[in-house]
Structures are given as structure tokens and as C-alpha cells.
Amino acid sequence: MxxxxxxxxxxxxxxxxxxxxxxxxxxxxxxxxxxxxxxxxxxxxxxxxxxxxxxxxxxxxxxxxxxxxxLTPAVYFNSLIPMITLDQDNYLEILEYRLIVEVESAKLCAQRCSAETINELEKLYDLMVDFKEDSDKFAELDTNFHLKIAEGAQNTLIIKVNKILKNLLEYHQKTLYTNLGPSGGIKDHKNIIDAIKNKDQELSALFMRRHIERTIEDIKRLDY
The missing domain is CATH 1.10.10.10 (Winged helix-like DNA-binding domain superfamily/Winged helix DNA-binding domain)
Structure with a gap:
């Protein structure tokens, strides 16, 4: 009561x-x-x-x-976070959110990002390969990889929202990789980096879409 x-x-x-x-x-x-x-x-x-x-x-x-x-954007979003419980339906909602935001972020990143951002993405990718057997560390690096793409998109609202949701996204990634393993994610991330490096906006978006859609299909097959 x-x-x-x-x-x-x-x-x-x-x-x-x-x-x-x-x-x-x-x-x-x-x-x-x-x-x-x-x-x-x-x-x-x-x-x-x-x-x-x-x-x-x-x-x-x-x-x-x-x-x-x-009342900063962080305050508004923080007041929403306690309502998000992490059951299977919410995992799918988070992935749907990412599908909407991150596909366009990848396209913008390919168009706008600096050589420094590409260099940092490559470093994160190399570390992901090194830590592919450590699901917690891999999930942390994966989250940072996606946040770096958001930074490369150079849209302040996307950057702020992702920073606010960082802990939630990282927790979500850890749970995913504990259940799914990181192997598929490694190839997807290499494709995304190569497309961004080539400044191919459509291909960057396509690889990001495939990456998240594949994860959606994988999680639907999990028995929670």
C-alpha cells in the first residue's frame, strides 16, 4: 500500500x-x-x-x-527508465527502437563522420574480436561501437538520447550475448565499418538494418 x-x-x-x-x-x-x-x-x-x-x-x-x-532531456528520460522492465517483449521493443534510430544514424555517420571516428570504430572492432569469448566485455565494446556511430552522425539529440539510454542498452547487450554469443555480431560490425569508411550511406544503413533484424529473429527464437 x-x-x-x-x-x-x-x-x-x-x-x-x-x-x-x-x-x-x-x-x-x-x-x-x-x-x-x-x-x-x-x-x-x-x-x-x-x-x-x-x-x-x-x-x-x-x-x-x-x-x-x-528539466534537461536526461531528466525526462530518467523518469521513463524505471517503467522499462527487461522481459522478452521489452527486448524486442528496444531492438525496434534501435532499428528506427541506428539505421539512419549509420547513414548519417557515413555521410558526416571524421577520419578520427572511423579510426576509433576500428579500434573498438579490433577489441571486440579480442574479447569475443568474454560476453560482458564484448557487450560493453559493442555498446560503445554503436554510441560512436551515433556520435559520427553528428546529431546532438541522437547523441544525448543514446547517452541517457547507455546503461539500459549495455545491460540489454550483455543479456543478448550471454544467450546468443557474439559470433554473428563480429561479421556484421566489420561490414558496417567498411561501408562507413567507403562513405556508402545506403550500404551502411543496409548492414545496420540486417544486423538488428538478425538479432530480432534470434531473440524471437529464444525460449524465455
Whole structure:
């Protein structure tokens, strides 16, 4: 019951912040005032505030009170992340998200990226080959490889969103490679790098699409 009430308190405060009623820098009511206003226990208010502080929506200042943070893209996305549970359906949703974003990112990277980005992609690929038997390390390198392509696309929103989702994507990759193994991913990544190096936008997009679609098919065959 306590958690349910604290979730309601969370939503009430979130509504005031996202609507702009409580703007950035606003000092919010004290815990006793909020508890009285919302007719809930102080513990429920405290739980909601702690959660909001952890997500970056609120900032607690010792001796001064609790204040609304600046609403950066990271804050908006952080408030969504706790709703994402990692079951099979969510793995497929993450892969669908990647299919939409990363195919176009690969195309933009082929068009815009610097020689330095290509060099860094090649270094990451070489390390992936070296660590192909270590699924955790391979997954970390794989995530960084895809984030590097996003950087090469030179679109600030894509870069920011991927950085926000980095931990989720990396956890997702580790689980995938624990179950699937990295072998197919190595060849796919080599094809993607070669197409980007040749500045072939369509081929870069095609190889990225094949890579993610193959993973979607693989995960559908897994028995969760």
C-alpha cells in the first residue's frame, strides 16, 4: 500500500513540474505540508521525493529544502527508465527502437563522420574480436561501437538520447550475448565499418538494418 501511495504522490509532484507550475529552481513544500495537502503519510511523501531526487527531477539542499531541477532531456528520460522492465517483449521493443534510430544514424555517420571516428570504430572492432569469448566485455565494446556511430552522425539529440539510454542498452547487450554469443555480431560490425569508411550511406544503413533484424529473429527464437 505504501508504494502505491508514494507513486500517486510522485505523479502529483511530477504533474506540477512538467506543467511548469513548479518551474526550475522552485522550492517545493516541506514534507509535512505536502503530506497534509495530499492527505497522505509523511513516509509516502518522503519515498516519492527520494525517488524524484534520484531521477534528477528534484534536488535536496541540506538546511534549505528541496528544489526543482532544470528539466534537461536526461531528466525526462530518467523518469521513463524505471517503467522499462527487461522481459522478452521489452527486448524486442528496444531492438525496434534501435532499428528506427541506428539505421539512419549509420547513414548519417557515413555521410558526416571524421577520419578520427572511423579510426576509433576500428579500434573498438579490433577489441571486440579480442574479447569475443568474454560476453560482458564484448557487450560493453559493442555498446560503445554503436554510441560512436551515433556520435559520427553528428546529431546532438541522437547523441544525448543514446547517452541517457547507455546503461539500459549495455545491460540489454550483455543479456543478448550471454544467450546468443557474439559470433554473428563480429561479421556484421566489420561490414558496417567498411561501408562507413567507403562513405556508402545506403550500404551502411543496409548492414545496420540486417544486423538488428538478425538479432530480432534470434531473440524471437529464444525460449524465455
Amino acid at each position: 505504501g508504494n502505491k501511495v508514494s507513486d500517486i504522490v510522485f505523479e502529483k509532484i511530477e504533474e506540477k513540474i512538467f506543467s511548469g507550475e513548479w518551474g526550475p529552481g522552485t522550492k517545493i513544500m516541506s514534507e509535512p505540508q505536502l503530506a497534509k495537502k495530499l492527505n497522505v503519510s509523511r513516509m509516502s511523501v518522503r519515498e516519492a521525493i527520494e525517488k524524484m531526487a534520484a531521477l534528477g527531477l528534484l534536488k535536496k539542499k541540506r538546511g534549505e529544502g528541496t528544489f526543482v531541477n532544470e
